[in-house]
Amino acid sequence: MEVTFVTFRFGKIVVTLMETVRILERTNVQCPAKVNLFLEITGKRRDGYHNLATLFAKIGIFDMLELRTAPVGPIELTVENAGPHVPVGSENIVYRAADLFRKAFRVKCGVKILLKKNVPVGAGLGGGSADAAGTLLGMERVFGLDGKKGVRTKLKKLAAGLGADVPFFLQDAPFCIGTGIGEKLKPLEVKKALPWMVLVYPRQAIATAKVYQGLPPLRRENVLTRVNQLDTLQKKLRNGRPISEWADLLFNRLEEVVLPIHPEVLQAKRLLAQLGARGTLMSGSGSSVFGFAASHAEGERIRSKLQGYPWQVFVTSCLG
Numbered sequence: 001m002e003v004t005f006v007t008f009r010f011g012k013i014v015v016t017l018m019e020t021v022r023i024l025e026r027t028n029v030q031c032p033a034k035v036n037l038f039l040e041i042t043g044k045r046r047d048g049y050h051n052l053a054t055l056f057a058k059i060g061i062f063d064m065l066e067l068r069t070a071p072v073g074p075i076e077l078t079v080e081n082a083g084p085h086v087p088v089g090s091e092n093i094v095y096r097a098a099d100l101f102r103k104a105f106r107v108k109c110g111v112k113i114l115l116k117k118n119v120p121v122g123a124g125l126g127g128g129s130a131d132a133a134g135t136l137l138g139m140e141r142v143f144g145l146d147g148k149k150g151v152r153t154k155l156k157k158l159a160a161g162l163g164a165d166v167p168f169f170l171q172d173a174p175f176c177i178g179t180g181i182g183e184k185l186k187p188l189e190v191k192k193a194l195p196w197m198v199l200v201y202p203r204q205a206i207a208t209a210k211v212y213q214g215l216p217p218l219r220r221e222n223v224l225t226r227v228n229q230l231d232t233l234q235k236k237l238r239n240g241r242p243i244s245e246w247a248d249l250l251f252n253r254l255e256e257v258v259l260p261i262h263p264e265v266l267q268a269k270r271l272l273a274q275l276g277a278r279g280t281l282m283s284g285s286g287s288s289v290f291g292f293a294a295s296h297a298e299g300e301r302i303r304s305k306l307q308g309y310p311w312q313v314f315v316t317s318c319l320g
Contacts (some may be wrong), residue, residue: 023069023109027142031063031134032319033125034168035199035283035290038233039252040226041218042179049164049181050212053227055188055234056165058174058319059197063131064116065094067138073110075099080114085121085205093128093162097135100158107143120312122205124284126169132162133169174320177234191240194318196299198277199290201312202264211285214257226251243292247279258286265289268311275302 038055045051077095079088089095094115101107113135119127136155137146145151152170159166164182173187229249236246259266265282269289272280276298277291293299299315306313 023144024142026066026068027138029065029134029138031065031130032058033061033119033127033130034058036252037250038230039254040223041215041253042223051180052182053230054178054182055230056168056176056178060316060319061119061314063119063127065134065138066114067142068112069142070110072108076112078114079117081117083121086117093132094135097132097162098139101136101139104154104158120201120288123201123288124282124286125288126165129163129165130169132166133159174318188234190237190320195243195292195294196296196315196317197290197292198272198299198302199288199314199316200268200272201288202268203311204262204264204287206258206286208285211254211257243278250279250281252282254285255282258282262287275305277302
């Protein structure tokens, strides 16, 4: 199937695609989860959001998207393994991303999307944001726009409107320093692969907005100290230093809000440390916690020790 795209305007950006492109019948997209190896809050904005300094890392746990095109028709979304916290209609972020794409690029063709959920929800792993970014990338690919001038710039603007973490998942880089509300990104080249990771989801969804609302006032000197700590962490990872030199540099300010009121999260973090995981930390606003293991076998040993708990436990690794 082929379609002709013409000139359109997006804010101050004008893109002209005076060519006929071939639309694919189907494409598949992997949508990786993330952890925050570092997260400090650097201030509160007038719009109610918070500025932060964070280190994003994509990990090997994925949601899957399948997109199929039709000559005409609406967006049709099917969600497998949705669970109670995932909307399955037009409120789903995948649907919203596809709808924004069609409007922005004036696409009249129909699209059927299958979302297979594997990333836990409300876990601080960015599953919804990854799905939104994956939808934009899948729509770009299935409608033959990948590599076209101006398209990726436009996708970045769409991503920013969908959520603070969505722009990170548009990045090819597996590690990024994020500032602003997380949308200002700088890829970090990590010289040596990080150790295996054990990640625990205590099967408790935590609302991000409520966590940020519970933040106590920040002391500037403490924030500056932590930001300097992030600089040191970057250098250690960039130079491929062993975990013994950077495990203690991992940090998440939001633990101060979550751990006192969510005992399962605190218990999971403590148990990981007791079982030998290094650099144990909560990801994002929770509820997932992770720690690093000396090897895959060591990670599996730790997971086996946690089988008696009603949690979901993964042995995975950072991508790249």
